[in-house]
Amino acid sequence: MTAPSSAAGPHEGPDRYDGPDRPGIFGGSGGTDRLPPPRPAYDIRTWKEIAHLLLNLPTAVFGFVYAITALSVGGSLSVTVVGLPLLALSLLGARQLGKLERARARALLGVRVEEPSPLPLARGEGMLQRAWMALKDPVGWRTLLYEAIRLPWGVLTFCTVLASLFVLWPVLPYLARGLTNADRAMVRGLLSPSDELERRIAELESDRGVVVDTAAADLRRIERDLHDGAQARLVNLAMGLGLAKEKLLEDPDTAAEMVAEAHGEVKLALQELRDLARGIHPAVLTDRGLDAALSSVAARCTVPVKVTVDLTDRPAAAIEGIAYFTVSELLQNVSKHSGARSASVDVWRSTDRLLIQVQDDGRGGARLDGGTGMRGLADRLGAVDGLFVVDSPAGGPTEVTAELPWRDREK
Incomplete structure (x- = not known):
C-alpha cells in the first residue's frame, strides 16, 4: 500500500512520498521505518x-x-x-x-x-x-x-x-x-x-452559434420543401391548365378530365402549403396556445397519445414555439421508431421553468446520437438555457424530459 499523495501538483506544496507506509499507519506491520527521502537543497x-x-x-x-x-x-x-x-x-x-x-x-x-x-x-x-x-x-x-x-x-x-x-x-x-x-x-x-462572467460569455458565444446554425438549417428546410413540394405541384398545375385550355374547343371531355386533375393538384398543393406553414409556426399555437396545439399534434401521431397541459398562463411566444416543436419532433419519433402502443405528453410549470415530459411504452434504445434528431433538440434547448434528458433503456420504456426557462408573455 502506498501513502496517499498530496493534492498539490508536482511543483507545489510539500514533498510527496510514494514509498511503502511507515509502521502503524493504515495498519502497517512492524519493521524498519522508511522515511521519505529528503529533497536535495538545490535540485x-x-x-x-x-x-x-x-x-x-x-x-x-x-x-x-x-x-x-x-x-x-x-x-x-x-x-x-x-x-x-x-x-x-x-x-x-x-x-x-x-x-x-x-x-x-x-x-x-x-x-x-x-x-x-x-x-x-x-x-x-x-x-x-x-x-x-x-x-x-x-x-x-x-x-x-x-x-x-x-x-x-x-x-x-x-x-x-x-x-x-x-x-x-x-x-x-x-x-x-x-x-x-x-x-x-x-x-x-x-x-x-x-470569473463567472467569463464563463457566461463563453457559453453565450457558443449558444449564439447554435442559434445561427439552427436558423440556417430551418431556412434551408423551408426552401427545400417549397422547391420539391408546392412549387413543383404548381408548375405541373400550370402546364396541365395550359394543355386543358388548348383542348377546350377540340376535345371538351379530355379538357374536363385535365381540369379535374388540375383541381386535385391544387388541393394537394394547398395541403402541402398548410403543412409547411404549420411547420413554421402553426396558427392554432398562436391563437389557442400549447394545449390545443399539442392536442392537434397528438391527433396526427400513429399511436394513442394522452396530452396533459397544466398551465395557468402562456409563456413567451419564443419559449412556447420551442416547446411545441420539441413535442412535435418527439411524437414523430414515437410514430416512426418506437414501436409503442401508447404515449403521453405532460407539460407544467415549476417556479421559473417550463417542464415537458414525453413517455412511450416502445422498444427503447433512443440516444442523442441515434440519428433521430435528438441532438438537434438538445442543442436548440441548450441555446436558450434549457435542458434535454433522455432515459431510454433497451426494451423500453422511453422517457424524455425537457426544461425551458419560463418567460412571461407580453400582454
Whole structure:
C-alpha cells in the first residue's frame, strides 16, 4: 500500500512520498521505518524557482510601465474620440501580457492555469461595439491590476534572491520556495479564468452559434420543401391548365378530365402549403396556445397519445414555439421508431421553468446520437438555457424530459 499523495501538483506544496507506509499507519506491520527521502537543497525545481524570482524584476518593470501608461493615457484621453479605443486596445494588449505570465509560471513554477476564453468579437459589429466589449473585459482589467501591483514585489524578490546567492546560500532554497508560493497565489488569484462572467460569455458565444446554425438549417428546410413540394405541384398545375385550355374547343371531355386533375393538384398543393406553414409556426399555437396545439399534434401521431397541459398562463411566444416543436419532433419519433402502443405528453410549470415530459411504452434504445434528431433538440434547448434528458433503456420504456426557462408573455 502506498501513502496517499498530496493534492498539490508536482511543483507545489510539500514533498510527496510514494514509498511503502511507515509502521502503524493504515495498519502497517512492524519493521524498519522508511522515511521519505529528503529533497536535495538545490535540485532542478529550486533553480527554476530562483530563475523565476530573478525574472520578476524586469517583467514587473515592463508590466508596471505598460499598466500605468495605459491607465494614464487612456484615462486622460477618455473624453476624446481616440481615448476609449486606445484604452480598449491597451486592455487587449494586457490579455497578451497575462498569457506570457501564465506561460512563465507554468514553465518555472509548475502552475497550471487555464487560458481565459477569447472575447466574442463578431465581424459584423462596428468599432464602437467591439471597443465597448473590450472595455468590459474583466480579464484585461485584472491583468492590468496584476501588473500594477507587482513592481514592489519584483524589486523585493530580486534583491532578496540576489543577496542570498552570496550571504544566505544555505537557506536560499527554503526562502525561494516561500517567495514563489506567493507568486503562485497571485497568478491563480488574478490571472485565472475563475470569473463567472467569463464563463457566461463563453457559453453565450457558443449558444449564439447554435442559434445561427439552427436558423440556417430551418431556412434551408423551408426552401427545400417549397422547391420539391408546392412549387413543383404548381408548375405541373400550370402546364396541365395550359394543355386543358388548348383542348377546350377540340376535345371538351379530355379538357374536363385535365381540369379535374388540375383541381386535385391544387388541393394537394394547398395541403402541402398548410403543412409547411404549420411547420413554421402553426396558427392554432398562436391563437389557442400549447394545449390545443399539442392536442392537434397528438391527433396526427400513429399511436394513442394522452396530452396533459397544466398551465395557468402562456409563456413567451419564443419559449412556447420551442416547446411545441420539441413535442412535435418527439411524437414523430414515437410514430416512426418506437414501436409503442401508447404515449403521453405532460407539460407544467415549476417556479421559473417550463417542464415537458414525453413517455412511450416502445422498444427503447433512443440516444442523442441515434440519428433521430435528438441532438438537434438538445442543442436548440441548450441555446436558450434549457435542458434535454433522455432515459431510454433497451426494451423500453422511453422517457424524455425537457426544461425551458419560463418567460412571461407580453400582454
